[in-house]
Amino acid sequence: MPSITLNQKLSKIPENISLADPEFHRPADVDILIGAEFYYELLGTGKIRFPGQSAILQETDLDWIVAGRYTQPRTAPISPMQASCNLIKFQDLPILWELEPENPNKIRSREEKECESHYVKNTTRDDSNRNVVKLHFNNKKDSLDDSRNTAFQRFYALERKFEKNPSFKSQYTECMQGYLTENHMSLIPSHLVSNKGYFLPHHAVVKESSITTKTRVVFDGSAKTSTGISLNDTLMVGPTIQEDLFSILARFRTFLYAMTAGIQQMYRQIRVAQDNSLFQKILWRPDPSEPIKIYSLNRVTFGTACAPFLAIRTLHKLADDERESYPIASAILKRDFYVDDLLTGAHTLQEALELRNNLSTLLNKGSFNLRKWASNHPLYAMICRMKPQLRTDPSTRQKQ
Incomplete structure (x- = not known):
């Protein structure tokens, strides 16, 4: 064109x-x-x-x-012009796509400032060093009304799908059992059950290309209550604090040793304060012959409006908390993650190995686990898949 x-x-x-x-x-x-x-x-x-x-x-x-190149014929005489150029070394040039440092005085809305302030004031760590966050509600919270009926209707519809597809039921039940086994949801005793808070309907998203979990449970925070207000309508979303994807990808392409990884169940590694769990109630039973039980999700839940901000902000908090011990890994944690996906690298194999180990150690301090490592270099990719003791034992590494 x-x-x-x-x-x-x-x-x-x-x-x-x-x-x-x-x-x-x-x-x-x-x-x-x-x-x-x-x-x-x-x-x-x-x-x-x-x-x-x-x-x-x-x-x-x-x-x-x-x-090809087409030059428009000129109708006016061409004026003579002189030009000169100087040769400079490539390494003296700045990287053309390099972004300016983030401006701490970036203009944010009142709500975004409130979200940041609320996070800083209300985020703590429990005895296992896991971050505990609180949901940030707006002035529509009191407008939430009955959500139980919708949750029951959606759950019965889900069970009808189970009857038609036993394999789907088996995968879904396995996912829900994982929530129970890992203590990511808790049974609410019958004498404490009430209509206060919010019931989250849930359904499945099936991704056949996934090499880990093909069926995932998704919770619907946008389901309306009897007043027409949903849980997501009452939650503040929070500002966008991660780097844009273009910058991450452009930088990723400059490394000689490129590497990728993902945080396992990132949202579910962050606890929600107990007094907020009544806004994340769900219905579940593994078999129609059993009574429906009410559980509360006690982790940051995918499907709620504030989940992305809470998760990414928690990663940034971890980077800030551990900056002195892991300065390079902390910078990478805030710079080269797009939600839960890592896209980074190094210019030497030794730097790449150190970065890999430091990132894993740093994230473990916040109860996050990096997995599915991959690299453009076969030797590095092989080392990433080794057990931790093999990567850190110099004698073993020398033999390999």
């Missing part, structure tokens, strides 16, 4: 040529991008050059196209 309109009369295109795009001389939106796997299959053998131009007419299966 040209950036300015070209004079088509000056192109001198033969009359017997049928163009794939008769309006090639006008700037317009791109309709389709054709990848390299198909592009060369479309090319024909015909080629015609424009007189005095480097642009050509190229035959394709889609008719002829104009390709």
Whole structure:
């Protein structure tokens, strides 16, 4: 596509040529991008050059196209001009895509400031060093009303799906059992059950391409109560505090030793304060012959509006808390994570190994586990998959 309109009369295109795009001389939106796997299959053998131009007419299966550099003929005399250039060393140039440091005075909305202040004041660590956060409600909290009926209707609909697909039921039950086994949800005794708070409907998201868990349980914080207000309507979302994906990917491509990993169940490694758990109640039973029981989710829950901010902010807090002990890993934790996915690297194998070990140790201090390591270097990828003692034992590493 040209950036300015070209004079088509000056192109001198033969009359017997049928163009794939008769309006090639006008700037317009791109309709389709054709990848390299198909592009060369479309090319024909015909080629015609424009007189005095480097642009050509190229035959394709889609008719002829104009390709290459086309210089608009000038109608006015060209003024002479002199130019000079100096050669400089590449390493003296700054990285062109490097971003400026984050401005601490970045303008934020009143709600975003409240979210940050609320997080700082109310986040603690329990005896196991796990972070405990509180949900941040807005002024619509008192408008929450009955959510129990909707939760029951959705749960009965889920059980009807179980009847039609036993395999799906088995996978879903396994996921819910994981919540119980790992103490990520707790049974509410019958004498303490009330309609206060909020019942979260839940359903499954199936991802066949996943190499770990193909069926995941998703909780619906946007389900309306009898007043038309949902839990998500009452929660403050929080500011975006992670780097944009383009910057992370651009930096990722500069490393000689690139590596990726993911935090296992990141949201579920962060506890929610006990007095907030009544807003994360769910219905569950593994079999229709059993009575439906009411549980409360005691971890940050995917499907609630504030979950992304709470999770990412907790990672940043961990980086700040451990900056003195792990300065490089702490910087990477705040810079090279997109939600729970790590995209980083190093320029030497030794640096990559140290970074891998320090990141794992740092995240373990916040009860997070990095897994699914991968690298562009086969030796490094092999080391990442080793057991921790093999990676840290110098004698073992030397033998390998």
